[in-house]
Amino acid sequence: MHLQSCKELVRRLQGQDGDVVGEEVPATPKKIFQLLNQFIEALSSIPEPELALRLYLQCAEAANDCDLEPVAYEFFTQAFILYEEEVADSKAQVTAIHLIIGTLQRMHVFGVENRDTLTHKATGYSAKLLKKPDQCRAVYACSHLFWVDDQDGLKDGERVLLCLKRALRIANAAQQMANVTRGNSGPVTLFVEILNKYLYFFEKGNPQITSAAIQSLVELITTEMQSDTTTPDPAADAFFASTLRYIQFQKQKGGVMGEKYDTIKV
The missing domain is CATH 1.25.40.660 (Vacuolar protein sorting-associated protein 35, helical subcomplex Vps35-C)
Structure with missing residues (x-):
């Protein structure tokens, strides 16, 4: 059958x-x-x-x-x-x-x-x-298991944050490995991907995802991209620039969402 x-x-x-x-x-x-x-x-x-x-x-x-x-x-x-x-x-x-x-x-x-x-x-x-990048992407994907929009009982902000922090640790480990081997800039893209997850849950109203945490992540990525040990990656640069433009757009939009984004400096 x-x-x-x-x-x-x-x-x-x-x-x-x-x-x-x-x-x-x-x-x-x-x-x-x-x-x-x-x-x-x-x-x-x-x-x-x-x-x-x-x-x-x-x-x-x-x-x-x-x-x-x-x-x-x-x-x-x-x-x-x-x-x-x-x-x-x-x-x-x-x-x-x-x-x-x-x-x-x-x-x-x-x-x-x-x-x-x-x-x-x-x-x-x-x-x-x-592979570390595969680990990172799968772990941050798991964050969605703890925050499901159409199920009120499935909104555990703390466990979402734990998933994203774990993904950050994995991305950082991948970055350290890349700094040793050189020529591998993929982990910087991982940081930007995680930043976008932070923004997603920030907009969804997860109280554990704060503007301060987003600010810290933006600064971390900026530092990594300016590091002498990081190989230039035009795709990662464009991805990050696009994300910053999105944050800026949300800041300028006004209303409730504009207020949420107002304290994030880009």
């Missing part, structure tokens, strides 16, 4: 447990999900772990749409097991982690305990990616 067809059938069956398809076989959402699980397990034994992981996450989303928390959690658990045991290529790991983070961000069905368990796993795996 085609996966998408199964998912559509699950949605149609939602709320109709015990209905009969045909004359004899009761088809419930849980049974359809069991079939899907068997189908994906067969794929992972071929092996096609990356495809299987993607399908586990799609099924988790479908279970989320049906408000089946235990089923969604089981699919996420299978995805994590597959990631840990079968996804060995570093580039494939990066892709998989971002898929996991993106899917988890869209989930609303999980209670506090299950969500915390899955989020902890996602952030842990993010920090263990092979």
Whole structure:
């Protein structure tokens, strides 16, 4: 049975447990999900772990749409097991982690305990990616798991800040390594990317993201770019200049947002 067809059938069956398809076989959402699980397990034994992981996450989303928390959690658990045991290529790991983070961000069905368990796993795996820049980007992506606009209960400003600070530490470590090897200016771009995350959560009203913290980060990036050990990078320079123009634009716009940005000097 085609996966998408199964998912559509699950949605149609939602709320109709015990209905009969045909004359004899009761088809419930849980049974359809069991079939899907068997189908994906067969794929992972071929092996096609990356495809299987993607399908586990799609099924988790479908279970989320049906408000089946235990089923969604089981699919996420299978995805994590597959990631840990079968996804060995570093580039494939990066892709998989971002898929996991993106899917988890869209989930609303999980209670506090299950969500915390899955989020902890996602952030842990993010920090263990092979390359520092990949670690940094995955960790700051995890910040969105703690601040979801359409879910009032998911706005934990402190944990957002902890994620961003962790990403900064990783970016700083990458910068130190680049200063030793020279010729690698990528980490400066990481700082600018993190600055943009700070601005995002600042505008969203996260009280932990202050104008003072943004000011410090702007000054840090300026210092790094002027450092003799940093190789010039036109793309990073343009990215930073664009970000500063955005801050300036917000300052000049006036209103509530203009007031928020007013104390940031660029």
